[in-house]
Amino acid sequence: PGGDVPATPGKEVQLSLDMDLQLRGLELFGEESGAAVLMDCRSGDILAMVSAPSFDANRFVRGLSAAEYKALAEYDHKPLFNKALTATYPPGSTFKTLVAVAALEAGFSADMTINCPGHWNFGGRRWRCDAVHGATNMHDAIATSCDTYFYTISLKLGPDRIADTARRFGLGQAFDIGIPGQKKGLIPDTAYKRRAFPRDPVWHPGETPSFGIGQGYTLVTALQQCVAAARMANGRKALVPRLIRSVGGVARPDASAAPDLDFDPAHLALVREAMGSVTTRGTAARTGQIGLGDVRMSGKTGTAQGYNYNGGRGVHGTAGPWHLRDHAWFTGFAPHDTPRYAIAVLVEHGGFGAQAAAPRARDLMRLALLKDPELRSRIERPPAPPVAVADSRGPVEGGPA
Template sequence: MTVLKNLHQELSRFRLRLIAAAAFVLFCFGLLVARLLFLQVVQHDTLLERAESNRVSVVPIVPNRGLIVDRHGVVLASNYSAYTLEITPSKVADLDQTIDQLSTVLDIQPRDRRRFRRLMDESKNFESLPIRTKLTDTEVARFAAQRFRFPGVDIKARLFRNYPLGEVGSHLLGYIGRINQAEKKAMDDWSEEDLANYRGTEYIGKLGLEQAYERELHGQTGFEEMETSAGGRAVRRLRNRPPTPGNTLHLSIDIKLQAMVERLFGDRRGALVAMDPRNGEVLAFVSKPTFDPNLFVDGIDADSWRELNESPDKPLLNRALRGTYPPGSTFKPFMSIAALNSGKRAASTVIMDNLTYSFGGRTFGSPETDRPGPKDMRLAIVSSSNVYFYSLANEMGVDLIHDQLEPFGFGRKTEIDLLGEVAGDLPSTEWKKRKFKRPEQQKWYAGETISLGIGQGYNNFTALQVATAVSTLSTGGLRFRPRLVQDIVDVVRHESRRTASDALTPLALRPADTKVVLNAMNGVTLEGTSRQVFAGAAYTSGGKTGTAQAVGLRPGERYAAIKADERKRDHSWYIAFAPVENPTIALAVIVENGSWGSSAAAPIARRVLDYVLAGTYPSEEDIALTQQAKTMAPIGTPRRVADVPLPGQAASAPQSATAASSAASGAMSAASGAAGANPATSAGPATPAATRAPRPAGPPAPAGSGASSAPTALHDPRAAAQATRPSPGASR
């Protein structure tokens, strides 16, 4: 009985253990099923995407950057492919030793090392950084034979920007450069679509049109999906979307005219802006000295950067856009139209000019070459009378002057299609309160108004602003926003999108008033300060010379005392428009420290008008002497514009549009295949010369036009305060 009872208990315990074991097994099996369901059902899409990403590698294909061409189709910025030697620092154990060993295989200069170190400071450790660019086929083959020795070092085919004309038009074109950390941080605010489009892009526009039209020039990034093995080796291409090249910028600039003006400046500093007053298209946009934008394409070396950045001539400063200067006597025609428009003075009013003007116990003088006598408005402009405009400024007052001239574009941005424009200074009582912090500096004194009449004092404008104002005056009040880009051409759809200048509300100027001023400006070229410069011109033009103080004079100090210091000499100005009857060009030119307006600036203006209106190009003898301010009217035998080649070219025509397009396509193809191609066996890169691209439909060029860059403004506010006390020779 006891045995049966024990057996029954053992069986009960056994069943309990069996049930517990079965439950445990079922529980574990349930966990496995649940996990399987979670992975196979709930996480199916996520895991499938992860598996595909391990199997499929998506490689971005950087698009071919758009071309930039002038109004006649001359290519100013293009692309070419070249090989680069690149190092990924995170994959290299000893960076210095690796570079030393590489230098035994390829030529690596100290400047290459310095540039590489600078790129490392600006980039992340896992990025591939170039230490040598533009390798030859021989160098590529030499490295390929010893590639096994250098883990983390590779050769890549990349697109490079090329500016065929070098320094010509550098400030308006700008340049591209490697994206730095600050720019990468700014990209965090971009949309997902924009960020995706820049995946794989390492270079963006840094200055000029390259920066302002970055989105148009960049294009659409393509991609390749490659199936890879477990070791990361490409097995086959699954699908791809080719990149869409950037659009072509078709400029209103005549690059041959631009190059001619830059030559005429020589080694002098200054700026010139020439535009079509009928639509605001800019024909020439010159800032001197210039620089070679090709230096920045693959990273400028420290020595070149130091030379550019520390030069007293400030070659990186876009003087046409950011350099501000007192306008001198070129301001007098605008003072005249302001007086007529406001009714403060009639054109027939005669003022006795005794060469001095007294106000508040101070005497304001005139140039030593001025002649005394009674002068009406026309004669005051033609002879550039200081006394006439001293008295006019006193009658009008600073606020009326501001209100009348601000609509011409003085003291405000013109909104040209470039970034970084400065507004300049057109003073008023409110302006002074905003400008200065201390209460004693904020008060406007009546004596400060006197110098404004002759373009001195606090007046400070850019050459672009002055040229825009001349354009408005020459057309009797028509206003346009100045534009450098004429058309944007979609190279895929072969469509041209017009970017014509925006017409602004015209100024309400009376035709009789503008006729008085324009007639007087025409008189300047016939009997006034620029008559010798425009002698024998085949067209009628209007103009005005200006000689503006670069520094203020102390009481009793004479100009001759500071003239010996070249950088303290007066600035030379000239404004012009032509033909008088129906202007097709208006311009402003300044030569820094060039002294008399008629000796330095006016001769440059004459040759620009000859180019545009008469289709003539100055002789080499004339150019050489004009660079030294030793000419008036052109000398020697002028040439036809069509017969003069562009800088660096022979007299033969440039490469055809088809060749230019083929070169661009080849560059894009080389970059597209860089991921999977062996650079050592690929076709070698070639750098194109200046080329011509197709010119889209648009209005014809002006008659005779040859159809066959964080610098600060130059003006010192302290000099402005001193300039309110002009002395003899202050404005001519």
């Protein structure tokens, strides 16, 4: 009744996103379905948060035709679904890094070896491993992603210790970044089993090995995976992600306001070192090298079952129908020695993490490193001049053996 209400300018909102990284992330996915999140693991700033495939939001302003909306809504790659925040997936073998921390915190020795003959017998069934790893310690189990090692160690730990560690890394929770619709996913434990399955409330020992390799009931988002990688990389703070950097010129809280990450720093350092071996001699040795001199990326690959393989439903790799294939993950950080940026990449039904997710993580991380002036100067630093070494014949050009 009072007529039109005049518009009032709102406060300026500054986001943390880097447009170059955001566009490069979309470019890397092409027509593939998935998500990528890249964070500054010092401040918690989200520099890229990609959900692919994308769509032109301006088309909604003018109004979509029924046919246009139907095409978007019914496309099996789900462009209208935010896969970074709303979609949840099993984390697969990326979860093994957190199980390793849980084991170290519980007093297990990293030097303890477990024999992997390519399988593990338990509960009247044979659990497979992707390779014969032989006598394997924790470092090598992470580098080569040995299922047998983590089947065994998770059974010794039990679900509650694993779940507590995973939650302390940020899994199973939503974050206040100003965007609604986040899913918390699921980090199961014995209390969850009692709530969700009143007819069978007991957590059975046979449910733990799947949990230990990031399968079973476990579900996470790409944002949570990046937060976990950032906390692992930072090693001191329980970082929370920040998408809105300031409102009206007033900065939002950054990492300085985050609580301490209450883990033994030596345990985190050991796992980070093993993650460095993933990209040098482990599962991502061929696809995780960023080619920037002594600046290298560390991480963990993951191949997560979307379906159980029994009855021919699930497809391991990319040999079958797209919607039945495994999901591909890579989580990590760089540089390995002085972490600045953390990343999580999911390729929905992409097959193997090393083949589908690691190369995309590598290329997006490479751009982030090259855009950092301090790191770029390190990358472009000229090689040291040759050292003159004298021998009985006089000075010659050379260097240390």
